[in-house]
Amino acid sequence: MIKSASYTLAVNVDDKNYKFQRALGCKILNLHYRADWLEIDNILAREKNLFDISLYMLSDSQANGMLKQWINGNRSNVMFMKLYAEDTFSDAETFKDIVSKAWEPSEKDEGPEGSGETEKLACIRRKCDGQMAKVKIISNRLSFYFFG
Template sequence: MEEPPRIPKFRLLKYPFPLREEVIRNMEFMDAFYFSTLSKRSKRLVHNAKYPVISIDFMFETNSKDDRIRVATDDDLLNISLSDSNVPPVRYPNTFDGLKLASLINEPSDDYRRKLSAHLLFLFHFKEVSVHIERNIEHLHDLFLWSIRKTFHCIFVWPTRSISMKPEDLQFVLNSLESKTYCLNFSLDDSNYKYRESLGCENLDVDGSTQWLDTDDFLKRNPQMKELYIDDLPGKQVNDLLKQWINGKVIDLKNMYFFNPAGYPDEVILDGIVTMETKLTEQQAKNRLEDLDDGDNMVDIQRKIDGQFATVIFSPGGCFVEISHE
């Protein structure tokens, strides 16, 4: 009897390196992951191909059973469950079981989450790597992620309003990790605590409780700061930050946004500050601040060391400082 013709095998590992890279970069994300678990050589091949991915977000949810990794590619958004449960959360579409995926990785580990996360971070070229903390984690020092990576593009700390964060947990996040951006929205259980160290970030967004943030010499301690967004900061502290910019050294700060539903009195914000008519046109201001209303008050201030101007804009929503002019 005549045997049926055999389907020729696609021997990817025998192809020239540039072709192998191109094939891998055109795979679906999960196909590239599965391919990487076949052997050490296939794992290295996916790594060397620098498979581009938009972002990976480590989500530590209000309920730990819903912890997950969220991956955004050019074509899809998928979730990988980090719960010990074999049943992925049904509220997240396109969810893969992290425990099963980790079982495919032939590497020893006492924590499947650490093994899976390390494998993903090694394999793929993520443009952004972020962490979302939406609950108090009792043992931050033992959290698996910190032993894998200490530098991130953004760290969000948003525990529920019913939970107060401990100063030592805040210190750990800000001192042990590096991030370009911190988005912090929480209440602290110690109203007298002040964080007086350098943040090391370029962008800071503080909502909720702000009393923990020591603004004395803030710009001197954080010369790399580019954007500052703070809600409900007392007007005297806003005034002090403006004076720090006026009297300080040259830094790359682009803007400072101070949000306050009640607005800020001009006489408090500009107390002891020399002002002049703004060089920023109303249209330029509107282009940079979408919710600017006609008639919002605008004045310029000037940095002493180099004469750079900044425009201070007063609106019902707060006080906004635009430093870079066109």
């Protein structure tokens, strides 16, 4: 088995029923192309050392599930989460059954000027310890930033 602290994978699995369920044991996981071959329903609990995760081609319900894992799970090392939609994220579906509050960005939160894209900004709170995270959705990209 290959051991690494960081994985960047571009995998396409033809079998729609296949789900890889073992822990990778990495700190950084970047899955390009599709993540449907990887069981992500409990990935934050399974990957104890995970610090930064990027997943592509997700549905609204999968993005919702990733946020709920962080909210409802035990203490997690995840500081950054980048989720990319198949098309665009729906705020209503992505935040379904998630309590969030408005996030007023500071100057250090500001991105490049002139993108012209509408963004949804929210803060979510982890239940086990009350830690907060910032969530930003711009079209097909959801960015999650943990702050303590």
